[in-house]
Amino acid sequence: MTRFPQADLVIVANRLPVDRVTHPDGEVSWRRSPGGLVSALEPVMRANDGAWIGWPGAADEEEFAPFVEDGLSLIPVSLSSDEVEEFYEGFSNGTLWPLYHDVVAKPEFHREWWDAYVRVNQRFADKAAEVAAKSATVWVQDYQLQLVPQMLRDQRPDLRIGFYLHIPFPPAELFSQLPWRRQILEGLLGADLIGFQLPGAAANFVRLVRSRVGHKTHRDTIYLPDGRPVKATAFPISIDTAGFEELARSEGVEKRVQEIHDALGNPRKIFLGVDRLDYTKGIYSRLRAFGELIRDGHIDVEDAVFIQVATPSRERVEQYRILRDEIERLVGRINGDHGRIGRPAISYMHSSYPREEMAALYRAADVMVVTPFRDGMNLVAKEYVACRYEDDGALVLSEFAGAAKELRQAWLVNPYDIDGMKAALLEAYAADDKETGRRMRAMRKTVVQHDVARWAADFLQELETLPEHHDKSVRPSSTS
Ligand code: ADQ
Numbered sequence: 001m002t003r004f005p006q007a008d009l010v011i012v013a014n015r016l017p018v019d020r021v022t023h024p025d026g027e028v029s030w031r032r033s034p035g036g037l038v039s040a041l042e043p044v045m046r047a048n049d050g051a052w053i054g055w056p057g058a059a060d061e062e063e064f065a066p067f068v069e070d071g072l073s074l075i076p077v078s079l080s081s082d083e084v085e086e087f088y089e090g091f092s093n094g095t096l097w098p099l100y101h102d103v104v105a106k107p108e109f110h111r112e113w114w115d116a117y118v119r120v121n122q123r124f125a126d127k128a129a130e131v132a133a134k135s136a137t138v139w140v141q142d143y144q145l146q147l148v149p150q151m152l153r154d155q156r157p158d159l160r161i162g163f164y165l166h167i168p169f170p171p172a173e174l175f176s177q178l179p180w181r182r183q184i185l186e187g188l189l190g191a192d193l194i195g196f197q198l199p200g201a202a203a204n205f206v207r208l209v210r211s212r213v214g215h216k217t218h219r220d221t222i223y224l225p226d227g228r229p230v231k232a233t234a235f236p237i238s239i240d241t242a243g244f245e246e247l248a249r250s251e252g253v254e255k256r257v258q259e260i261h262d263a264l265g266n267p268r269k270i271f272l273g274v275d276r277l278d279y280t281k282g283i284y285s286r287l288r289a290f291g292e293l294i295r296d297g298h299i300d301v302e303d304a305v306f307i308q309v310a311t312p313s314r315e316r317v318e319q320y321r322i323l324r325d326e327i328e329r330l331v332g333r334i335n336g337d338h339g340r341i342g343r344p345a346i347s348y349m350h351s352s353y354p355r356e357e358m359a360a361l362y363r364a365a366d367v368m369v370v371t372p373f374r375d376g377m378n379l380v381a382k383e384y385v386a387c388r389y390e391d392d393g394a395l396v397l398s399e400f401a402g403a404a405k406e407l408r409q410a411w412l413v414n415p416y417d418i419d420g421m422k423a424a425l426l427e428a429y430a431a432d433d434k435e436t437g438r439r440m441r442a443m444r445k446t447v448v449q450h451d452v453a454r455w456a457a458d459f460l461q462e463l464e465t466l467p468e469h470h471d472k473s474v475r476p477s478s479t480s
Contacts, residue, residue, distance in 0.1 A: 006133035007073065009050035009460075012124055014092070014144035016054035016074050017042055030069045033057070041141070042072070043240055044456040051075055053127050059084045077127055079120065086116035089317050092144040095178075100143060100167050101280045101374040102400075103174055105319055114180050118147060121187070125151035132159055137463060140191070142166045147183070150190025162463045163191040166237065167376040168402070169201035172208050185213050189224065193463045195235040197376040197402040202232045231466060235459045236406060237377050241386045241451040247359040248387035256360035265342055269304045269429060272365030274358065274380050275372075277310040277350065279323050282371040282398060282415040284330060287346060289421040290369075291334040294345055298426055301338055306346045306369075307361065309353065324350070362387035367394045367428045370401060371415040377402035381410070385447045391440045394428035396421075406446050409439035 018030040032042075045052055051066070051073040059081040066075040079087065090113035099107040125148045132138050139162045140148045149161050175181055185208060188194055196202040206217050209232075216223045222230045247253055264270065271290065275281040290306045293299045310327065314320045331348045338345045353361075362368070368384040378401040385395065385407065397403060397410035404412055411424040428436075 006136070007049075007051035007131060008133050008136045009045075009048040010128055010132045010136060010138045011041060011045060011050055011052045011054075011141065012128050012138060012145060012148060013041070013052065013054045013141040014088070016056050016076060017045075017052060017072065018056070018069055018074065020056050020058055032070075041456070043243075043452060044460075045072055047453070047456075049073075051131055053077060053124060053131060055079050055088075075127065075131055077124055083116050083120055086110075086113045087120040088144070089314065091117040093314055093317055094319075096143045097167070097280075099174060099178060100170050102168075102170065104280050104373045107177070109177075109179055111179075118183075121145055121147035122151055124148050125155070128152050129155040132156060134158060135160070137162065137460065139164065139460070139463075147187035148190075150187045153190040160463055160466075161191045162193045162195065162459060163188055164195040164235070164237075164459065165201070165376070166197070168198075168374055169196055169204050171204050172211065175204070175208055176212075181208075182212055185209055189213070189215075189222065189230050192228075192230060192466050193459070194230065194232040195459050196232070197234065197236055198405060199234040202234050205232050229467070231462070233462075235455055235462075236402060236450065237379070238447065238450050238452045238455050239379050239382045239386060240453070241382075241447050244355075244359060244362075244383055244386035245389050247355060248363050248389060250356075250359075253356055253360045253363060256357065257363045260360060260364045264305050264307075264347065267303060267305045269366040270364050271304060271306040271367045271369055271425070271429075272361055272384075273306070273308040273310075273369045273371075274361065275310055275370075276313040277320065277324055277327070278313055279319060280372050280374055282373050283308065283310060283327055284323075285415055285418060286369050286371045286421065287327070287330055287334065289418050289425060291330070291338070291345065292418070293422055293425060294334070294338045298422075299429065301340060301343045301345050304429065305344065307349075307365070308346055309349045309351070309361065311352045312350060358383065359387050365393065367396060367425065369396045369425065370403075371396070371398045371413060371421065372401050373398070373415055375401040375403070379403075381407060382447050385440065385443045388440050388444065391437045391444065392433065393440060394431055394436050395439075395443065396424050396428050406450070407443045409442045 017033060019033045021029050021031050053075045056076045059079055061078050063078045064076055094108045095113060098105040124145055128138050129152055135158050137160045141164055149163050152161055202220060209215050209222050210217045220231055220233045273286060275283055331346050334346055335344045362384045370378055370381045381395060381397050381403040395410040397407055397412055398415045399412045411428045413421045413424045
């Protein structure tokens with residue numbers, strides 16, 4: 001017997017797609033939370049009438065009942081403040097996040113963090129086992145929940161289980177540092193289908209399974225000893241392209257674009273950066289490159305301004321606090337050195353905005369600058385392209401963002417190479433309409449054809465069409 005409505009499609013993600021907001025009078029409401037995962041999955045949930053299991057984002061809360069918010073069925077999983085510290089800030093964001101992003105920062109390995117990771121993964125798996133209807137499809141999301149597929153399969157072999165990793169999957173040389181590498185691989189292998197952003201990541205995974213766990217593999221398929229195949233393949237994520245374009249074309253956004261121009265003193269060109277404030281995103285280096293272009297006399301603050309929007313993120317993690325201070329110091333220095341009254345070189349905002357404001361910023365920007373050191377995909381780059389319905393605007397994009405594999409016509413840069421980045425920024429700044437139009441037209445074609453609906457449909461269809469494999473306890477193992 002269960003308290004929950006059983007669902008045929010269950011999404012399991014670390015966070016619910018909403019944040020709980022408690023008002024001064026004690027009233028509680030929910031606000032859609034920012035971030036790539038939510039932007040990507042919300043349309044899928046709505047289309048399939050699914051249930052979403054996740055943490056509401058506040059620690060030490062009594063576990064409360066499932067609820068429906070804005071048409072979405074949401075099932076909360078609670079975390080204690082110790083678990084937030086050890087599972088979320090610790091193992092997820094202090095160990096896995098840097099390890100999976102090329103060790104851009106040094107990952108920390110702590111056994112208590114691992115214990116909390118196992119405990120919390122088990123709680124999510126238990127909840128999914130309870131909520132999923134017979135033979136339902138469960139789609140587990142991202143690096144915080146890599147043990148859930150096997151934990152869930154142990155309880156519910158009738159389910160079809162998919163897993164999608166939104167961040168990169170590192171090469172064996174880096175992954176092998178992880179003391180719990182084998183457990184993570186085995187946890188993931190509980191899924192029938194494991195999706196990655198890029199083919200290279202899927203190949204890293206398959207190679208690791210072969211060498212570390214010893215299972216047989218053929219191309220993108222792994223054969224477990226009981227004969228169950230697990231497919232590991234790439235499904236590059238995308239955005240709600242039509243939704244963004246529609247927003248970009250709206251009167252409200254158009255008006256707001258004019259207001260932004262006016263507020264900035266109508267500069268000839270606007271550069272824009274929009275990121276979660278994260279050390280993988282390369283915000284510091286890009287602003288330094290821009291600052292040097294002004295210093296060197298290539299760009300005049302009367303002509304151009306750089307708007308940098310940095311969404312607050314993981315603010316309780318030490319490294320993120322340090323990063324914020326560093327960026328704010330740099331912005332202060334560049335503006336102090338080069339700004340004039342009413343003409344700052346960089347207009348910096350540390351806040352989260354509604355989609356309308358994001359669309360207005362994308363519309364206002366002549367040069368969009370996306371320079372992560374490593375990024376699973378990067379939806380901001382695609383959102384910019386979606387909003388440029390007049391085939392104008394220049395995208396400067398790191399070759400280490402997953403998006404670079406599709407958006408080949410961007411000005412591709414190596415974010416570690418400041419001089420190279422400066423050259424690309426200048427080129428994009430000076431490019432004529434013909435050049436930007438040629439590039440943007442090609443990129444728009446890609447983003448229009450491959451939107452988030454297609455991404456989800458492709459993944460779910462692949463999951464549904466995989467050959468059915470029954471509980472190993474009732475079926476003799478095959479030899480394939
Ligand atoms: P993120 O690291 O969060 O996502 P990204 O893909 O750029 O990175 O997605 C950010 C999302 O948040 C975008 O949809 C953007 O519009 C939104 N956003 C950013 N700043 C905002 C602001 N100030 N206000 C409001 N919204 C803001 C992770 C991985 C990525 C992967 C996605 C999806 O790190 O590599 O592309 O998941 O899989």
